[in-house]
Amino acid sequence: MNEHKKPFRPVRDPFVVQDATGVAIRERLKDLTPQDDKVLRLVGTHLGSLAATDLALYSRAGFERTNQTWATRKQDVTAQSSSRWAGAVTKGTHDQYALARRGQFAYRDKLTDGIRMLGHRLSLPIGEKGTKGRPGGYRSQAEWFRKSRRLHILKARLAAVQEDIATGRVHVVRGGKRLANNRHNLAAAELTKTGWRERWEAARWFLSADGESGKRFGNETIRVAPDGEVSIKLPKPLQHLANSPRGRYVLTSRIAFQHRGQEWADRIAHNRAVAYEIHYDVAKDRWYLTASWKRPVVQAIGLDAARAGGLIGVDTNADHFAAYRLDAHGNPVGDPQRFWYDLTGNADHRDAQLRHALSQLLRWATRTGVTAIAVEDLDFSDGKTRERFGRKKRFRQLIHGIPTSKVKARLVNMAAEHGLALVAVDPAYTSKWGAEHWKTPLTSSKRAMTRHDAAGIAIGRRALGHPIRRRTKPPRHHQSDGGGHRTFQADRGTRGREELRRTRNGTSPQRVATGRAVTAGNQRAQHRSGHAAEHGFWQQDSLPLSF
Known part of the structure; x- marks a missing residue:
């Protein structure tokens, strides 16, 4: 059971950021x-x-x-x-x-x-x-x-x-x-x-x-x-x-x-x-x-209109933007893109680096033909103090290095000039769930996926209104475990995992014939190796008393 785990916090709905005035x-x-x-x-x-x-x-x-x-x-x-x-x-x-x-x-x-x-x-x-x-x-x-x-x-x-x-x-x-x-x-x-x-x-x-x-x-x-x-x-x-x-x-x-x-x-x-x-x-x-x-205040386009042509999910990090293009259905398209910047040195150098990386990102977004860019609505105001993280000095420096406020301010202005909408999403669990569900399936000999690239996909799917996790795989050619387990399967400690399966509305499954119930949930009723099945012509009879 998972009672000891920290409960998930509610996730805010995505919204379109108002253009700068x-x-x-x-x-x-x-x-x-x-x-x-x-x-x-x-x-x-x-x-x-x-x-x-x-x-x-x-x-x-x-x-x-x-x-x-x-x-x-x-x-x-x-x-x-x-x-x-x-x-x-x-x-x-x-x-x-x-x-x-x-x-x-x-x-x-x-x-x-x-x-x-x-x-x-x-x-x-x-x-x-x-x-x-x-x-x-x-x-x-x-x-x-x-x-x-x-x-x-x-x-x-x-x-x-x-x-x-x-x-x-x-x-x-x-x-x-x-x-x-x-x-x-x-x-x-x-x-x-x-x-x-x-x-x-x-x-x-x-x-x-x-x-x-x-x-x-x-x-x-x-x-x-x-x-x-x-x-x-x-x-x-x-x-x-x-x-x-x-x-x-x-x-x-x-x-x-x-x-x-x-x-x-x-x-x-x-x-x-x-x-x-x-x-x-x-x-x-x-x-x-x-x-x-x-400028006069102009009403931002609706969320449905921003999602219509697909979008690009952008994960903001201390030294680069990790971006991935998604179509309107939430499917990743092409390969991940990374736009690097160096935030060391004086303020003018940092600002120039940030503007250059954002310019590259927006030019790529314009070439792909998307209508919006999705970013996390980050706020580290309560997580930068050394009292919270103690000796984790490098982690505090990492959080301080992420230019959240500058990115939002500059991206709003620059995206409007390129005709792109900006969709802000809740950053909860995007890195964790993105790496869990998208990093391994998209990694191949020709594509190197990082945790940040997977987070970009998670951000984009949340902005499109889709769940972050991937769809469950279809059944194999047979229902045995020889082809591997399904993507999502009940845990060992889940109650009722060996019972009869229920329909979506929670009712019992339809019976095949009068007096005979469906045995899909009865593991001993299946012809599988390793189970002590109690039926079949090879059932051993008890020994005779006179033997």
């Missing part, structure tokens, strides 16, 4: 003069100081903020810049605060999970073995002591976070906490003091403006004309640097968006809102302009 394109600002560079630096520094001051006031106010306090803050920023710049600065402050609040709640949940796991393991005797899904006690008294001290540290951190949540206060480092910490260890960061200072100042600049529908070319603060002319509304203290009427500065660079250029041109031609951000890359010594806008 935001678009962002970036292009380099080339051929800037020294005067252009100077103006951009002055404007970014001035507005960055205003943004830092406004964020500090907003975060310290807690829940005492009202509409009146917001109006006062905007008036103070307007006096030192302009009304439109003040609106962009205050909106950026609100967005930064909302992001920090979400991070606070996520950090609180992480600390709570760690404290609960530490409390569980500390309550067990030292050296006690764990069970499936529940770790055991610690290995030694020294480890138990260290974990008990860590428990007190986490409780202190949780108390501080809960106090900040209760008061509505956040802690934000403009420019990035990681870059701020690099200042204390420049050698490890491979930076000089001057190089770090340049990156720190550039990260704290503020050169972004929200669009406004109905205004000329969709933005009055940073305006880009159809011919590529870029002009900036200068803040009041810097208007003496203007080279155009009404306090504007026109850059000598002309910009031309290659990606989505026609869509951007259509928007500015009808004066629809387009937001712009100017960014300086210190390492490359280049200026970039990013344009972004929102």
Whole structure:
């Protein structure tokens, strides 16, 4: 019997992921003069100081903020810049605060999970073995002591976070906490003091403006004309640097968006809102302009329509995507495909590797003619802490290495451009059942199957609405065990396995003749070797008494 096994958790139904509603394109600002560079630096520094001051006031106010306090803050920023710049600065402050609040709640949940796991393991005797899904006690008294001290540290951190949540206060480092910490260890960061200072100042600049529908070319603060002319509304203290009427500065660079250029041109031609951000890359010594806008929310296609032409099941791993094509009936077609990427190195290298692998996957999906891609709706938020896995450092690194959030964000945007729907499925048991039912049958001398390839098939079948396991083999040429057992057969401990077979509705089978029942379930009634059958002409009679 299987009473001792962990019960299966319910599996959520697959669903079609909603397409992204935001678009962002970036292009380099080339051929800037020294005067252009100077103006951009002055404007970014001035507005960055205003943004830092406004964020500090907003975060310290807690829940005492009202509409009146917001109006006062905007008036103070307007006096030192302009009304439109003040609106962009205050909106950026609100967005930064909302992001920090979400991070606070996520950090609180992480600390709570760690404290609960530490409390569980500390309550067990030292050296006690764990069970499936529940770790055991610690290995030694020294480890138990260290974990008990860590428990007190986490409780202190949780108390501080809960106090900040209760008061509505956040802690934000403009420019990035990681870059701020690099200042204390420049050698490890491979930076000089001057190089770090340049990156720190550039990260704290503020050169972004929200669009406004109905205004000329969709933005009055940073305006880009159809011919590529870029002009900036200068803040009041810097208007003496203007080279155009009404306090504007026109850059000598002309910009031309290659990606989505026609869509951007259509928007500015009808004066629809387009937001712009100017960014300086210190390492490359280049200026970039990013344009972004929102798309109207479009209802995603139905699940039946996404399944109609078959799909591709994709298993996400720490170093590659394992993909397998399935037809509309859930049958694997062709050979497995693997798209490799390397997530070591800096953030730009990791992002480029991920985009390259996704591009290869989508191009292959387009060539095969499928209508959708199925992926797992992964979430490791409760499984990354070292309190859960203890000494399994390599396993924790493996989980951290799987880029779940980046894959979902990029795949949604890139799949929509290729006309492919994205179907998300529950990741429960896909790797286990895929390897159990599909790895061995599909392995041959010409096809090497891995556990990840089989998981891709399981993901695809779940997205198509089919069970993961394969169909039971048809009966052999006879009903004896000489041809091998059926694919699915009752276990030895299952009650009634030797009784008469039942029909689908649970009734007894039809009788062959009056007084004679079907003997399909009676193993002793069959002519099989090894059974002591009690019928036939060769039945031995009892010995005579006179013998």
